[in-house]
Amino acid sequence: MWRSSNKYQNRENKTGNYHYKMFKCFNRKFKINEAAPPLDVKLAFVECTNHGDYMTAVQLRRFLVLYQEEKDCSLNHAEMIMEQVVQRRYPDNKSYHGKGLTINDFFIFSCLMILILLSETRTLTAPISLIRCLKTIKEFAFVASAYPVIITLEDHLTEELQAKVAEMITETFGSMLRLSLNELEIERAAASYGDDLVRFSQRNILRIYPKGTRVDSSNFKPLVAWMHGAQMIAFNMQGYGKSLWLMQGMFKANGGCGYVKKPDFLLKNGPDDEVFDCKRNLPVKMTLKVRVYMGDGWRLDFSHTHFDTYSPPDFYTKVFIVGGPADDAKKKTKIITDDWCPVWNEEFTFPLTVPELAILGIEVREHDMSDKDDFGGQTWLPVSEIKPGIRSILLVIKKEKNLTT
Numbered sequence: 001m002w003r004s005s006n007k008y009q010n011r012e013n014k015t016g017n018y019h020y021k022m023f024k025c026f027n028r029k030f031k032i033n034e035a036a037p038p039l040d041v042k043l044a045f046v047e048c049t050n051h052g053d054y055m056t057a058v059q060l061r062r063f064l065v066l067y068q069e070e071k072d073c074s075l076n077h078a079e080m081i082m083e084q085v086v087q088r089r090y091p092d093n094k095s096y097h098g099k100g101l102t103i104n105d106f107f108i109f110s111c112l113m114i115l116i117l118l119s120e121t122r123t124l125t126a127p128i129s130l131i132r133c134l135k136t137i138k139e140f141a142f143v144a145s146a147y148p149v150i151i152t153l154e155d156h157l158t159e160e161l162q163a164k165v166a167e168m169i170t171e172t173f174g175s176m177l178r179l180s181l182n183e184l185e186i187e188r189a190a191a192s193y194g195d196d197l198v199r200f201s202q203r204n205i206l207r208i209y210p211k212g213t214r215v216d217s218s219n220f221k222p223l224v225a226w227m228h229g230a231q232m233i234a235f236n237m238q239g240y241g242k243s244l245w246l247m248q249g250m251f252k253a254n255g256g257c258g259y260v261k262k263p264d265f266l267l268k269n270g271p272d273d274e275v276f277d278c279k280r281n282l283p284v285k286m287t288l289k290v291r292v293y294m295g296d297g298w299r300l301d302f303s304h305t306h307f308d309t310y311s312p313p314d315f316y317t318k319v320f321i322v323g324g325p326a327d328d329a330k331k332k333t334k335i336i337t338d339d340w341c342p343v344w345n346e347e348f349t350f351p352l353t354v355p356e357l358a359i360l361g362i363e364v365r366e367h368d369m370s371d372k373d374d375f376g377g378q379t380w381l382p383v384s385e386i387k388p389g390i391r392s393i394l395l396v397i398k399k400e401k402n403l404t405t
């Protein structure tokens with residue numbers, strides 16, 4: 001049994017243990033080890049405390065002046081920081097000894113201060129002062145090409161320090177700045193300031209990335225971001241699932257080169273300078289008719305007992321539209337029982353208000369009475385590039401492996 005599951009909490013909980021129950025009677029205990037402070041942090045602690053065991057507010061102020069270049073730091077400010085660290089480390093306040101910060105308390109605090117920079121491969125680099133990093137980036141990172149430079153910061157800062165970092169970044173880069181929001185922030189911003197987002201992305205790069213809790217490599221639905229003109233959407237490409245398929249569907253357009261032009265209505269405003277608003281009641285621009293004729297090929301990809309042990313499979317097809325809020329739709333064909341080569345011949349109609357950003361999804365499933373339906377392949381296609389006529393579409397299994405189907 002996990003007693004404590006939050007990894008950050010664990011790290012800060014000195015006395016924490018993992019408990020495992022074995023065979024219902026043995027209890028195994030694993031101590032949670034706290035990361036040791038690096039040498040630089042130890043040396044700073046030793047210097048500022050004169051080899052003491054605890055750091056007082058006066059000594060903390062000394063550290064801020066000497067090491068953090070906060071020349072104007074007041075004792076009040078140091079006391080306030082100390083209080084925050086103590087609150088964070090000893091939320092019940094009972095275990096706090098009242099003598100100041102220990103080396104481990106101080107280390108947690110200095111982690112907040114130093115902003116350890118993580119590269120994309122998640123290797124820790126030696127801590128350097130943030131302002132030096134920013135200045136170096138400004139000086140050298142815009143030289144090689146005219147394309148935007150993306151700076152990713154992974155911060156574990158208090159709100160107050162976040163504000164400080166924001167100030168440093170704004171001061172350093174000024175008008176060169178591009179906005180980067182996570183999926184929750186764009187949802188919130190879209191709900192309250194949708195117009196401003198569209199206007200912003202007409203002149204600036206807007207990048208959206210997954211929220212930090214997506215540790216399982218899952219993805220968010222990119223539609224809200226597309227509808228507000230975001231140019232870059234960072235995705236976890238190693239997983240699979242509907243959101244990733246949507247993204248793959250969208251970028252099949254333009255020859256699959258990886259760039260799709262933003263629709264004009266996101267770049268140009270209306271006669272009264274109004275911007276595109278996906279929440280408004282929009283007129284139907286186009287009606288898409290999809291007739292699902294038949295499917296074949298599964299018998300070449302799967303063993304004859306793969307779907308049903310005792311009979312041929314029972315396929316049906318789901319047809320989706322994902323796009324503007326009014327355009328989302330989900331239909332399905334009837335189930336054709338016991339047939340490796342099902343013929344459905346069913347037509348579905350989709351009125352579309354934003355065909356430019358609509359994606360058509362085709363997913364075949366195999367019906368099971370007693371279990372979850374089996375998966376029989378999928379594909380997603382950008383509606384803007386679908387040509388009329390009769391087409392055969394290659395389906396893929398979950399991880400982009402082509403089927404013969």
Ligand SMILES: [Ca+2]
Binds near residue numbers: 368374
């Ligand atoms: Ca089955």
Ligand SMILES: [Ca+2]
Binds near residue numbers: 314338
């Ligand atoms: Ca069957």
